[in-house]
Amino acid sequence: MHDDFGLHCLHAVSRMVPASCFAFYRVDPQLRARDFQLLRMDARTHRDYLDHYRDFDPLQPALCLDERRPVVPLRDAMARQADASRRIYQGFLARHGIRDVVEVIAHDQQRPVVGISLLRTGELAPFDAADLQRLDGLRSLLDLAVRQIPAYPTPDRAPLEGMTPREQEIALLLRGGLSNKDLARQLDLGLATVKTHLIHLFRKSGARSRTEYPL
Structure with missing residues (x-):
């Protein structure tokens, strides 16, 4: 069910808001992104991110939660990032030709459940206000849909x-x-x-x- 749900979400978002590539993930109880599904994303880019850069990502679920917004553009997330971490993450973006990113987080009873990353590379312009407004509308529907997903298991302490x-x-x-x-x-x-x-x-x-x- 999870695989089908993630792919349906990615294809629905891709039809509404253009991007070069997308990633769907679930959010575990430690607010870490897990169980990724990719659409048009180079596997090497994703592996480089997981191996070396995810801890410097200002759009991690825990940090998006701090933003208190369900749709967070990269520029806003980077604005509150420490200088050293920002430089490291900018190196990752430049290395893979990523111009802009926006994160959409769906919640169930104020608990983040799944997220979708939209990335633009090449000649695509950065996400604008109209893109963010459309994504916020999609996020409202996603909040309803994620209630059908079984809760991520809480680790045994x-x-x-x-x-x-x-x-x-x-x-x-x-x-x-x-x-x-x-x-x-x-x-x-x-x-x-x-x-x-x-x-x-x-x-x-x-x-x-x-x-x-x-x-």
């Missing part, structure tokens, strides 16, 4: 018992698929310190490695 606060934080970030380097950057820790925390975390959970850790 039982395995977190007996862990230090830092280990609990790392355990939750692991569920988001972060690499060791991403963990170090997100937590402002050295890579060796992150590896030490992971060793303790795996020992307490009974796992011998990241691949055995219960996500």
